[in-house]
Amino acid sequence: MIEIAQVQNLLWAANAVVGAILTALLVLRKNYRLYLAFFSYVLLIDVQNILFFMTYRRWGFNSLIAWRIAWLTLGVLICARALAVAEVCRHLLARYRGVWALAWRLLSACAVLVLICSLIIGKHQWNLAVHSASRGLDLAIAAFIAGLFLFIKFYDVKTDSTARLLAVGFFLYSCFGVLNNTFLEHWLDRYSSLWNLLGLLAFLFSLFLWTRALRLPRTVPTREKVLLPETVYSTMGSEINLRLHLLNESLNQLWNAGAPRP
């Protein structure tokens, strides 16, 4: 147990250092202008680390005030993370107005559905309420990001590598959060000591990904793509779909008709 606590402290220190480096990189490379919500999220993490350090030093790890500060800051960070994810996703696809309008609406609806289902399905224990909510949001974020990348693949969109790496970092951390909170919910007594340690490890990995993504200055994106007139899509789309439908109807004969014998 003592060893786990020491490793946990080391990981927490490593998280704080890498988080500070990431914040400094965002400021020095002036990338905070491009990713303002993400910068706010990283800044809040730094503030949380400082708060934790002061709280634990003064009142200790097991104090009530430390517990309250931890859960309060978690709630704020969850909201900040959701905004940062939304900003990164906008960077990936918002240049294509039509497809982005379809994608964000559809994926937001799916994410809300996922969140509601996970809240209903999970164990309804008061002491695990925040964990359940965090898990639901993590799953919703992961589903949103995965869905967005499927849209990107479907429409063969060339994406910025920085935004892609940031999104992957959020996705992996969210996936791990779901697994971590699920294991905690079901093996509370045996798993609680590992829960925090593994969470810190996962977050450290995401911090490394984000630091790598933002180590160089990024340029402000160029003007929005020149788009086709609306009439082109409306006439083209129905024509194409009709042709594809007729093609499939003709292929349908293959399922029913036999082939002629030689």
Add this chain to the structure above:
Amino acid sequence: MERGGAETLTLLFIFVIPVVILLLLLGWALYGSRRRAEKPPDSVVLEDLSRRHVLFLPQIRQALAPQDFSFLASRGSKKLARRVRNERRRIALAYVAGIQADFRKLLKLARLVALLSPEVVAVREFEQLRLSCEFSLRCQWIRSRLMLGPTPFSQLNGLSSMVSGLSIRLETAITELGERAALASELASYPHGRGVNLS
């Protein structure tokens, strides 16, 4: 206690399996993304549209007609009939691959039109996705029929005739896009863009 264990296992699967599925989906979505990013843009789309495999359907149908095989078999050259059938089947397989490539090109252009449109219709996009999945499955079916059994040349007719006809309208859309892009770059070269809204 057993019920509690079963419930725990169920809840674990409810959360663990979706995470695994999401990880696999993201891996598949990202697969090849770097190669796609490095690949130069396709600059011969308009020229490719004119070289459509659908134009060769009559020749393929003629090659797969049973009369030739019947004639060879009736003359006692069963070995020759078998060889000819295999060669023509190979050609038909290549033809199906060509048809599929034509379909993919047209679909790619359709997606490009959707991508560059200020507004898309969800129902239309889903229908396109459904139709492309159906087409792929049916192409696989034809391919497997060609490889395993008698040649379904009558069904190839349906494949080919509907892939054609899309190209003319798509060429118009791409030409219009090129004209707008040229106009946009010309206006951008002026200090205030001549006061025109380019979005």
